[in-house]
Amino acid sequence: MNMLTNLMPLKALIFDLDSTLVDASLAYKVAQESVGFKDEDAFFQACRQSVKHRLPQGHTSAHHRLLYFKQWLEQKGLYSHSAALEMTAQYEVTLQKSYRDQWEALNRPQLFNELKEKYVLAVITNETARTQLLKLSSLDPKSHFFKIVVTSEDVGVEKPHETVFREVYARLNLQPQDCVVVGDDIDNDIVPALKMGSRAVWTTEFIQKNNRPKVPVGSHAIDRLANLPLVLQEISRA
Numbered sequence: 001m002n003m004l005t006n007l008m009p010l011k012a013l014i015f016d017l018d019s020t021l022v023d024a025s026l027a028y029k030v031a032q033e034s035v036g037f038k039d040e041d042a043f044f045q046a047c048r049q050s051v052k053h054r055l056p057q058g059h060t061s062a063h064h065r066l067l068y069f070k071q072w073l074e075q076k077g078l079y080s081h082s083a084a085l086e087m088t089a090q091y092e093v094t095l096q097k098s099y100r101d102q103w104e105a106l107n108r109p110q111l112f113n114e115l116k117e118k119y120v121l122a123v124i125t126n127e128t129a130r131t132q133l134l135k136l137s138s139l140d141p142k143s144h145f146f147k148i149v150v151t152s153e154d155v156g157v158e159k160p161h162e163t164v165f166r167e168v169y170a171r172l173n174l175q176p177q178d179c180v181v182v183g184d185d186i187d188n189d190i191v192p193a194l195k196m197g198s199r200a201v202w203t204t205e206f207i208q209k210n211n212r213p214k215v216p217v218g219s220h221a222i223d224r225l226a227n228l229p230l231v232l233q234e235i236s237r238a
């Protein structure tokens, strides 16, 4: 790191949400099962894929479970407006519960109470605003921790597009070099953060050990988010 880094203390931490704050795959699995679909449900997966293929690439609505359930009900000949909405509501309630349970079990309140004393905390995430606010409202109902949330739906493009990052820097009223981006996805979180001029911390907490790529040059890696304060100290001293 250069001299400049020493002169500019870190001011903000920008977190990816899914599989960074909690294990999103686990929550999605439980939520999907709550409406009757096992992971390997091929017919449901086909409905999901057909929704995704129909939409323009990178369109936020490709994440929308309501569209998957609607398509599934239509293809099964079970469609009604209320059935599509009821499945979505059941799914959302279970998803929220899993996020909340994991957040508590992982002791995240303690970690984020510590972090918020030193840094402004923001979230930058690819998904619909509604789904991400449902998750965040179950972790942090009063925005006690995360003051700023930018979803791909807010800006119309997804990470790794630099527009998403520019939006969060602008809302923080900070330069990229004042910020650390923390995420689990090398292509969507780490590479663009470094390119923009932020520091980057790659968390592998929910990535299988035998499935982990090499730590990208210029970033720091942690295997538990709980180790973030330590690595932030290192970054500040570098």
Ligand SMILES: [Mg+2]
Residues within 6 Å of the ligand: 016, 017, 018, 019, 020, 183, 184, 185
């Ligand atoms: Mg993620």
